[in-house]
Amino acid sequence: PGGTSNPLPFFYVGAPFKSGLSVSSGATAGGNNVVISGTGLSTATAVSFGANSATPTVLSDSQISVVVPAGAAAGPVGVSVTTAGGTNNGLSYTYIDVPTITGITPASGPTSGGTAVTITGTNLTSTSQVTFASVPAPFSVINATTVSAVTPPGTVGAVDVGLSNPAGTATDVGAFTYVTGPGI
Structure with a gap:
């Protein structure tokens, strides 16, 4: 009855679309940047x-950065992004x-070198590197508790054996000993 006001602008914002994660796995403790x-x-x-949330840093309309929160347990979880246009998931x-x-x-x-070695432990499925005295060695993942590796050449004495996955590295100090062959 009193007339019509001036129009106010209103913008519809569509739901976000996610195409990928820069890193798709990491330690259960969280802390890595994605x-x-x-x-x-x-x-x-x-x-x-x-079930765990974090606040992202907006880099542009096509990229955001976020520090991964700690997870409840090892395994895959869905990743969802909430914007003014809604929430979208679909990545893992x-x-x-x-x-x-x-x-x-x-x-x-x-x-x-050339010694076939069996390394036992836990959380070995995603092993990305095995080292003897910091020298990378060829390896094969057998299962979650066993990795087979072949020693590279080394020098006489006890050396550290390292095993890495995306969550971190385990080091067994002095676990393998290089010995001299028999003299002829």
């Missing part, structure tokens, strides 16, 4: 990794436990 790519991300206010992030080494058999071999 960049999420997509469109419609400029109004992002929260990123959830399963896998929490991984840090590996442990419980045994190395045999515990010695020649300095020339």
Whole structure:
């Protein structure tokens, strides 16, 4: 009855679209930085990794950065982004436990290398590197508790054996001993 007011602008914001994660796995303890790519991300206010949320840093409309929160347990979780246009999920992030080494058999071999070694432990499925005295060695993952490796050449004495996955590195100090071969 009193007339019509001037129009006020109103913008509809579409739901975000996510196309990928810069890193798709990490330690159950969280703490690594992940960049999420997509469109419609400029109004992002929260990123959830399963039941745990974190506040993102908006880099552009096509990228946000977020520090991964700690996970409840190892395994995959859905990743959802909340913006002014709604919440979208569809990507997955896998929490991984840090590996442990419980045994190395045999515990010695020649300095020339080439010794087939069985490493036992836990959380070995996603092993990305095995080292003897910080020298990378060829390896094969057998299962979650066993990795087979071949020693590289080394020098006489006890050396550290390292085993890494995306969550971290386990080091067994002095676990393998290089010995000299018999003299002829």
